[in-house]
Amino acid sequence: MLTVTNLTKIYPGGVLALDRVSFAVPDGQFLAVIGLSGSGKSTLLRCINRLIEPTDGQIIWNEIDITSASEEELRTIRRKIGMVFQHFNLVHRSKVLTNVLAGRLGYINPAWSLINHFPKEDVQKAFRQMDRVGIADKAYQRADELSGGQQQRVGIARALMQDPQLILADEPVASLDPVLAHSIMKILQEINKEDKVTVICSLHFLDLVHRYADRVVALKEGQLVFEGLPEEIDDRKFKEIYGKDAERVG
């Protein structure tokens, strides 16, 4: 269970990116976060694993207060939270295998990892995860030699290496074509349904929301303006979230 209470983020420039956002996510749920560009979706997701330091509010996950965790505690929390990014955020010049293994960094002995040495089990695990997302044959290629869809699979495999209980996906398919988008979303869905991993995923397209999400929260200018099932987003709600001039596509 993840409970977000009155989460507020004010950026140094004074931008109010999140304004007292509160919601809760039960374990195993696939939650979509929607909203216009600039509404604060990325900020919200990054506040959950404190890549961005919230200004105010509380985030409780499995009875642990993430917002007040010390640096050391934060690392043990983070290693249970996988993250998938819009631009994949792979280390381009490293091999795919190294990128995937990076997901284990929170677990292994720091000193050993400095010389790029991972335990055998971890390497085997990496190959299992790459196999699962369908890129096992690319293990020794450089990450930037892969296509966008393949790169996002690497990103997911990296998140899976963490044995995550929660995956934060920030527009994971926004830079992919529709076909690839579905294949990536299906992988996330499978992880959600089979491994019972909670997924919080920000999305741009409503058809993807309808198809994959169990529940939706909508942000507008940093405020939570909708919380409910995907089917509940009718035309009126849509205009509320996206503004009155918006038109539905797809």
Place this chain on the structure above:
Amino acid sequence: MNKKSASLWKSFRIGILILAALIVYAYGFQVTKVNLGEFRKESRQESRVRVMRALARPDIFAYQQVETTVVVPLYIPCPAEIPQNTLTDQSQPYLILTPACGKPGEEIKVEGFNFPPNLKGPLYFVPSSDPADKLALQKGNIQADSQGHFVFSFKLPDRLSDQVQYLRVIVRQNVGLPHFSATAIETWNKIIETIFLALLATTIGTLFSIPISFFAARNLMKDVKSSVTQIALSLLGWPFGVFGGLILARWMGEINSLIRANIFFSIGLTAGCALAAYGLLRYAFFHRSGNSSFGWRLIVPQFAQMIAVLLTVQSFFLISQLGIPAGMAIATHLGKMAFLGNFITQLSDLMLTSLPAVLAIGGGAVLGSLFGNLGRKLNERLSIHALKVVDFLLAMLAGALLCLIIAAVIGWLYEIPNLGRFYLIASGLGAILGAVLAGLTKPRQPLPVGLAIYTITRTVLNAVRSIEALIMAIVAVIWVGIGPFAGVLALGLHTIASLAKLYSEQVESISPGPLEAVMATGATRLQTIVYAVIPQIIPPYISFTMYRWDINVRMSTIIGFAGGGGIGFLLIQNINLLNYRAASTQMLAIAIVVAAMDYFSSWMREKYV
């Protein structure tokens, strides 16, 4: 009207600007003594021509030379009877004088036959009855034609004698193939020295500047924050750690001197230490810190790690102590490859000298971070009010200690007489500063330590960088004496400063995505650097290192001007001796090496980046 006055004002302003520029340049001419009169002077022109001609003929090749000396008797004035010339072998070079004698000032024709064709050579008057006399006056140069014949006229000198005197002609003929001149060989040796000087300086600079560059990168440092408790405790931990490290180094040194007696025993011990360290490290590292249950499972690997580190250091001590005699032994037995033995000896000596420093820094870092962790624990456990008091005390203590250390340095540097009082004042001041800091901050408030470190590093780097390597060489010469080692130190230091700056700018410009992704997996800061930063900065680092090597080769060619070894030393010497042909050889060598390096570095950069 308005427009017109505006444009008038504009032209007026431009006029003023031009006038100001004129004055500036006039003054510039005045102080830089621009003077074409000097340039046009006869003597200037002469020396200009001489130097340029010398420079145009670098002293690279030389021939084996055969000298042909021909003498002919000469009488001033004519004696009663001229002895008959006995020379009749017409296949050898010979000289004929017409007339064969005369009064001083009389013109006389010298004709030469059978000389080596097309050669030039000096003609001397030998005022002595010994034709081989060293003392001779040069009367001019002869130039033989293609038949080996020449004619030369000169006035008889005012050197009357009733004895016979001589005329002597010397021509030198090149034989065989050209070979490298002594200057060329010397230049070659020095240019090799120069290249290696640059290589060593670049290597040292790179090794040190990589870690420094991370401290000078804003994007890595801006998130490093700690509370007053942490900072104060870590500041307190550092000096004790440094002190502990030094004591440890002394102990280990003493242990070593005890067991030095038997060489086989120390070899065995070294191997044993290294093996034990390796085993312990393996054991310690394979113990996952996965389950964070506190207890012996966590303590034992930590303890093992510590012992392993100590054993490693001990084996380094042993190795370096073995290395000195071993290198000497190799040097005496290897003949031409003796430099390998010397290398081992010097390297071991270097290791032995730097181990205490490494231990001191390591001890400081370990104790500093341990104390820092303690501070974090205190922050979590103590109540706000208790923390406030603890912060006050710790900050005062840390401030006092810090200022005491600074005062000790100042006291030593300026030989301050009344040290006791000086220290008291300094530590009091430090305590007050600490108290003020603690008072101004809330307990647990994160302070931007990272930015402070960043600023200090940047400032120091900029300061060091602004001192030219040539000036550093002057200082280095005082430290280690004239020679290439001083050059290595000076160039190395300059390289550290400038590379660290360039590197850190690269770190600042990496794409933040991977950094964020690796951080999100729960990696430590160091892991994030290794996995997300380093792969991104390798290409620019290689590129900058090559570029710097290029610059260092260039710099090392002139670092010798200040006594820093390399070819510059030779060059400045030859220029001072007005030996322009040799200087020209060295300039040519510099030009070739610099151009080659330029080409090579751009080729490497293209290929590997």
